[in-house]
Amino acid sequence: MTSHVLSETEQRLADVVAHATRTRSRSSGVSRRGFLRVGAGTAAAAATLGLVAKPADAGMRRAIAAAGGATTDPKLTLVKRATQGFSLLDYALAHGLGYGGWLSYQINHTKIDDSAVNAMLAPLTTLTMTPQQLYDAVQNSSLTAGTIYRELAEATMVRSIHSPRQLFERMVEFWTNHFNIDWNDGAVRYMLPDFDRTVIRQHAMGYFPDMLKASAKHGAMLVYLDNNTNVVGRPQENYARELLELHTVGVDNGYTQTDVQELARALTGWTIENVRSGRLGTFRFNPRGHDTGAKTVMGLVIPPNQTGTDDGDQVIDYLAKHPNTAKFIATKLATWFLGENPVPAAINAIASTYTATGGHIPSMLRVVLSQPAIATATPKIRQPRGHLTSMFRSTLGQLAVGTNRTSIVNELTLLGQLPHRWPTPDGFPDDIASWGKALHPRWNFSARYCLNQVRIATVDVVSLLPLVQAATPGSQAWGINLILTGGTMSEEEQYTVQDFIDVHDGTAATIRDAFGLAGSAPSAQLY
């Protein structure tokens, strides 16, 4: 538990907002009407506790802001790093539960009720269809391939924005990048929803070696990296190379070109069922395509004439246990949560946990998100997708499921980041050098979203602002800052936003513009 001692007032406010959270969750949480009830709940609870009568209470203001990045509260950083976008409601919950309590709450994700989001996604029927079913439906024109993509992308975004299992969703995004597959690659399009469900979501909070093995035997990976055509005689190296370079030990980290070729031989015959089998994409071992000779991969000797998939299983198990894999996964996790160039101590601690637990992901999360590790976090730029989810989450916006013409895919296209569509197996870049100059799409999304011009979104920033201001007196810009970032915008940024409000008439449109501006500010791109 944290050593941070809440003042009595701070504790009471945390209770207030935690109460609001429960109210919101009971009232089906994610709807716009639910959001309005949050407001009512907050006000009522605040009145009960007598907080509204003391609007100038400095401790109260601190409770929302003080624990913020401008001060020393690690809970704000934790909430920002462990979610798909900052929200005062998450932050208040962290206040209520404490640092360790909130982290445990998120790590034990299966205990968090996700039924509201599942109900939202119920109309997206392609999510649970098998590759063969999707193929058949496209063949008989009851479905377009574009719909498969749209529903997968929508589900990804709806879950990121609305699921209370925020850390889980953040890990889903992480592993989706780690095992990146471009939806737009031949038959992969029929297989990716199943991959998302049975590989990534199944194992995102489980054991890394299980996820690695599942990915190796999934049709989407076998097709995307061509191992389905890797046969004895003239093996092909695509999957073997990326298995080493991107999935396990890391680039040129202890292997040679010969190791790549030997690994490719070990994986010959790993292929998929075809359409005519009625089980498109299901893993199939083809004994006639397998090279039964002896192989040596990074020092692992594979004897000749093993049966079935033993060669590949053996080498994947070996790679999963390799210390370079522990280090590589640890480095990626540390970079994901703590920022570019994480400190070696954090990497080493995660790698040790990987080795000690056999790649148990929740155990690694407890290390990388521990208070000492979070204390070393450096500012990160949100990817465009993260900027979108962050705007929704912070303003309690509602993302609806759309149609092929109106879906969130259109916004993601403009933002320049379509989930499941990064073409190469390395996954989306996650650095400021790649994204830091692409401000224009973020500005435009922020402005249009806050004006309610994003067709499948509903947001009411104008009603939200007074709710927060009632709890914490200050300028409008201060309130906007609290809502969007938890209070980490600079004073200069707030002056600019307030100036904009002041020279206008203070109408609702001005407030919307001001939210859009604040969402465009440099601090709002970072987390």
Add this chain to the structure above:
Amino acid sequence: MTKPTDCGCNEYRELSRRGFLGVAPGAALAAAAAAAAPAWVPRVALAKDHNSARDVLVNVFLRGGADAINMLVPAGDPDYYGSRPTIGVQSGDLIPLNGTTFYALCKPLAPLATAYNAGHLAFVPACGTGDPTRSHFDAQKFMEFGTPNQPASNIFSGWIGRHLQTTPPKGGPIRGVAISNTLPKALAGGPGVLPIRNPANFTLAGRAATADERTRALLELYETYPDPMGSAALDTVETIAILNQLDIANYQPANNAQYPTSAFGTALKSAAAMIRGDIGVEVIEVDRGGWDTHASQGTISGTMQALMDDLAQSLAAFYADISASHLSTTTVTVMSEFGRRCEENGSLGTDHGHAGMMMVLGGNILGGQVYGQWPGMGLQYRYNGLDLKTTTDYRLVLSEIVQKRLGNPQTAAVFPNYTAGSFLGIAQ
């Protein structure tokens, strides 16, 4: 609102910080011109001084490791068909090139023959970084940062970025544009560079009534912010104003050039509009992915054919388009992170190789020739027994372009830890 300025002077950046709509007078002039002229005319004449000593560079990166061996086919190599018994390009599908009986173009690249035969397109086969990596991502990084064979390198700027750093002016706007969602590593560190997804639609969304004040506020928000975001904000605002004057959405190519409707073709069309609009852009990067042809790559049909069609038809349209007015001040460089294995694999594709190929196009390129040396595809000639050897360092080609066509003698700064030997003589 400060008064607008049509300044094309050194203070452009400083002035436009205060008057970001500074190109407005150009709009009036160009609008008058447009009324008189039937063809597309940019609405802005000159956004800033255009240094005529420097070509506009269009850098095309073929991501994925293009199979150069099946593009500029070494048909005269006795080991070509033996290495590629199934996917070798048959003689009937080869387009002969002037001056060589050894090489020929794979049929889908036929649209490039016009520029080659006119002496404006050169090929440099067996060209690459020479770095041993067969990782796409490391190979791209090394090529773009200009740091092959320097595993301990702590250089994180790109060769184009450093070219812009070592030539005036020190800031933007619009010195470099990547038609892309993210900034390619080659442009990293460059002043005045932006990734722009779609230059034909680069406007400020939101309420028109508050657009000016929001723009001012955006500039203020980022004014003291460090790079890369700080400078990007000002560059973005100024570029919005410039591209708005240019009206790329209604661009009409010259010479009836027909661009493919692909993303690559559309991007090259936008590039031509920016070049012909004389807006002062110095470098444009346009990438084409999808070249990682491990399986079923085909020869004159299939994956490689689709890739080559798009590449050749887009480049041919671009060549025709700029030939009307800007051929002598434009240079196009085409590269890929590596070539592919000499021998085909069992999937009728090719695995990651070593040397690739460069193409260089422009009015002052000594084209119509194939440069460099062919190392041979036979086992005894290969790199590590597998791949084509690198006989020309890509930095040698680019150093010559940087010096002769981009007017920058500081090639040692552009390519640190590299000493260029004698130039190929590929450019005037």
